[in-house]
Amino acid sequence: MARRGSLSDSAADSAAEDSALSDAELQEAFSRGALKPGLNVVLEGRPRPPNDVDGLKQCLSEFKRQLAWVERLDVTLGPVTDIRDPVSHNTSDKDAVDPENDFQREMSFYRQAQAAVLEALPRLRKLQVPTRRPDDYFAEMAKSDQQMQKIRQKLKSKQEAMEKSEKAKQLRALRKYGKKVQTEILQKRQKEKKSMLNAVKKYQKGLSDKLDFLDEEQTSSQGNKKSSGSQRIKRGPNAKRRYKNQKFGFGGKKKGSKWNTKESFNDVSSFQAKVAHNKGPGKAGKKALNKRPGKRARQKMKSRAR
Template identity: 75%
Template sequence: MADFEDQSGSESEESLVTHRELQEAFSRGALKPGLNIVLEGKKKALNNVDGLKQCLSEFKQHLEWVERLDVTLAQASNIISPTLSQTPDKASPDPEDDFQREMSFYHQAQAAVLTALPQLHHLKVPTRRPDDYFAEMAKTDQQMQKIRQKLRSKQAAMEKSEKAKQLRALRKYGKKVQIEVLQKRQKEKATMLNAVKKYQKGLSDKLDFLDGEHPPPRGKKEGAGGQRVKKGPNAKRRYKNQKFGFGGKKKGSKWNTRESHDDVSSFRAKVAHNKVSGKAGKKGFNKRPGKKMRQKMKSRAG
């Protein structure tokens, strides 16, 4: 209840203050008809140079330059931008162009560094960080450890994904090669079976398919010069020749020739007409009778 009474009292005081201000404004003639108060104009800002200098002297600290490291330069004139239409000595970047604005900041900072470095060297202040330099980081070690772990987990996930992609690609390639090998084997098997069938039917007398040698396709029996290619013996014949030796010509060995026909030195008339005397001759004439004769002989004996 006490808080409510205090709040109501403060509201009544505020309302009295506002009534008094309204009465004073009415007595001055500042109140005009309407809901809004028309302002006469903006308040003019005063450039109090002496007051500003006095405030600056109050908080300004007279320190050496090495403690302040402040460098004040004019606008850098070596701004290189192909979109600038002004001359290099009087170049001013367009504030609406983000690229020109950022390049002007960069060149201004570069000019300031080039101006400050000789002064630091003159004061024998090192400008390069030594190898054993230690500085307190803005982030704690635990936070950096979490970041490292997160980066490592991301890198491991990326490596795992890349490895999985490579395995999938290898599997696809392996399947493709396997299919090609199976197709090749099936084709060779079909070719061999076809050659075996031809050999069994007597359509071919070659066994080159047993040695893995395939005969040339039809229509390609001629050499490069258009001459007919002479074929040698097949694999089976070559193997037998290597094992048993070449026995000479067999076919046509009993054919008569002009010389063999004229040569009668080995002719024996008695041998040729079975007129050999003695036991050998008797044996030659003691031939077995025929079937009918044997049956007659059996019937007579019976």
């Protein structure tokens, strides 16, 4: 029973709310004489709000003031298709903008604003009203200095991150290139070594009697030495040597007192075979004096000394 009572109370509350919401409609229906017996009123749809043009104009005329245009700065224009054509302010029905098309609607607003500016600027110049901002114009910023400092720091950090990433990309590219060059050099060396080993094996087995691979290696090693030697020769003497050559000359030809001649070559009168081959008496005496005694003689000498 308690549940039924609660349901009936809630239904009564909702009906009261519906009646409270529809009081104005009931009064309007009663004034029209459309109220029928019963609690419900049948309505033929919600009434449309009235468009009282005369009343709006009357209200406008009541608070409207006759001020100069420079105080109002109002420019009223119709739809504009092309701002370069002043006659295009009045468009036909086929050129009308579709209100459901967002792009056409925004472009119509943009063209209309441009046309209004082009129409207002000559008026302002005629009234000698400045339309350009002076050089010393100061306007307070919408954001505080602290906020702008945060924005600058954020932009700076982004720029530094971009620079770091760019440097990292360049380093990676250089490493790749260096690694590529290194692998090419190693492959070339391995290829040369392999070809040389194959040539050596062929020579050992008697399949080939050519040793050109050794000549190539020597020429390659000597080529570097010759190039460095040629560079040294091309440089020539230094400044000190050139100064001494200029001052003292190159020495000229020597007298040649120690040079051998045909007569001295044929003269063998002073030749001594014993002296030449260490067989003379003086040489033998010296050898005998310097000769070491034998083992037994040394032992006898030691025993005598004891």
